[in-house]
Amino acid sequence: MSIQEESLAMHAAHRGKLEIASRVPLETVADLSLAYTPGVAEACKVIAKDPSRVWDLTMRGRSVAIVTDGSAVLGLGNIGVEAGLPVMEGKAVIYKKFADVDAWPILIDSQDASVIVETVKHIAPTFGAIHLEDIAAPRCFEVEERLMRELDIPVLHDDQHATAVVVLAGLLNALRVAGKSIEDVRIVISGAGAAGLANAHLLLDADAMHIRVLDTKGVIVPGRPEGMNPYKEAVAKRVFEKDGSDWGANLQGVLRGADVFLGVSQPGLLQAKDIATMAPKAIVFALSNPTPEIMPEEALAGGAMVVATGRSDFPNQVNNALVYPGIFLGALEGRRKSFSPEAKIAAAKAVANMISHPTRDEILPSVFAPGLSRIVADAVKAV
């Protein structure tokens, strides 16, 4: 049986993966009078008098809404919100396993940014944080920005920022392996969607100076007449302010002499001969999933020193599950109202530091690394 068949059978056998559980006993009438009426009225009254007590008397301080509109699920695209539910359940069980965070999927039956924002705002009181998931660009930027502005709990689009944090963690260790520094390297990002733009922002925040971001029309440049949006403009502006030199206009052009290729775009974009034009000790993150921009063996054949993918069957898996449980745990425990760039960089450094001696085959810890989420959470809280 293939993994796909086995997974489908498992989903059918358990009718999904997520369920609820009680933290208190319910075996006797006395138990019921504590968990429910008449005893429960006391917790209600205390919160009514002092709403801040909701954080220690209820589930709110442990709870995250995993919100999606189903528009960019895995590499499958806009498959509809119900078809995204197995992914959201998976995200939730990972939260519980790795960070003891209680997350619940919220599928929204609209792909209109205003509807998503209004709906999430109105259900926010149950939750301590909002995890946006698999929402297509550029809608995801607007939804996240507006919710961050309008809610006083942290909001984070996993596909943008958790990916960016793991990439930064992996890149920091890959640079150690290659003996290069983030301020000096030339970084080419292929893909100007949710992940590509968030990666560019976080790398710039983490002192990268030389970046080019490309979409299907080539390098994104401030004021480019075609295929831009305000979010691409903002990244292009930051990137060209740091390094305004001419790298060329297309992928092959900018790749020549580059130190880092970061692909969050499409399968089979590159060949070994493209990698061969990069600087010595090139670093290749080919994160298109399940089929990378270039397969690891080809990238290595082209001379890459370190190769990472999104897949679990090759070394160096860039997996959001390395960071999102810990980041949200830290934000919940620290009662954060938002995630700052500094918190994301701290989380990335904490993940990177889990590997004391990085090698070309080990730049990132396993999601099963003991204490991972605790370490990430503490790093977020320390900022």
Added chain:
Amino acid sequence: MSIQEESLAMHAAHRGKLEIASRVPLETVADLSLAYTPGVAEACKVIAKDPSRVWDLTMRGRSVAIVTDGSAVLGLGNIGVEAGLPVMEGKAVIYKKFADVDAWPILIDSQDASVIVETVKHIAPTFGAIHLEDIAAPRCFEVEERLMRELDIPVLHDDQHATAVVVLAGLLNALRVAGKSIEDVRIVISGAGAAGLANAHLLLDADAMHIRVLDTKGVIVPGRPEGMNPYKEAVAKRVFEKDGSDWGANLQGVLRGADVFLGVSQPGLLQAKDIATMAPKAIVFALSNPTPEIMPEEALAGGAMVVATGRSDFPNQVNNALVYPGIFLGALEGRRKSFSPEAKIAAAKAVANMISHPTRDEILPSVFAPGLSRIVADAVKAV
């Protein structure tokens, strides 16, 4: 330590009562590839192709949203939506314990009917049914009606219908104890809010012929100039169509010679001498909580044959938890799109039949009665 203090300490110790759990193992990389990528993509694709598969491949078919706006929490009133969360968590752990249904609180930060309706509509795809809770009348009627019309999953306001089902169950057995039949008895309902009106409708559906419903202004009569609303009008119309005779206009008047008093109104409304004016073998359901319309010992002193309250420290507790887990379980298992009056009556009869020989001190089963939710669910599915 009082129950209230003990309950508060328990809520603080556990930070609420509800958490999530995984139905699948997550111990190895292989487990992760089944619960999450790459395996999970298969369930997504299958649902994208055939959306009906969401019911057997995900949590949806087991999931209920417990939705409140915090406007009528317990007997505490409009205490705000966050202060209602301990009650919603209690409802959810009862669901899990008694029916293995996975329910999640959804607190809505608005008391505008349209906002509540739109918000619930937009998050409905995660859930197999919508349980409305503690929403004040008359808003609860509009919210429920509109959601029933606009969603293709069952919607039920617990405070109205679960109460009505338990009352009907208890009344059927109380009538057996008194040797009277539902078609013959005169029933006085004090309270024309959520529970009072729903009780009137369900009793009429169950063949009661002689009912009067009162609010603070007296008997509700079609076209009464003051304090009416469309929901009271509808009940008044049904009631007077069945029995148009003159019972009097106030509580003391209509109570004279009545067989059943059903109070869902306010503490201390009646005295023993009022009960003494009722027909012999009177039945008194004094459900104002925690302080009943009349205390059981007073009602008995006035000559009542059977007395029920909402409290666990007297015999015959009318407790919604007797029916809501089973009713929703049946609706979920039977993929019902709504709850019909017939389903509610079937549920009430199933609960009543749990007691083979009702006595004045035992007209309703305990919530811990083995198989209760299963029996209620099967009754709902058999309709």
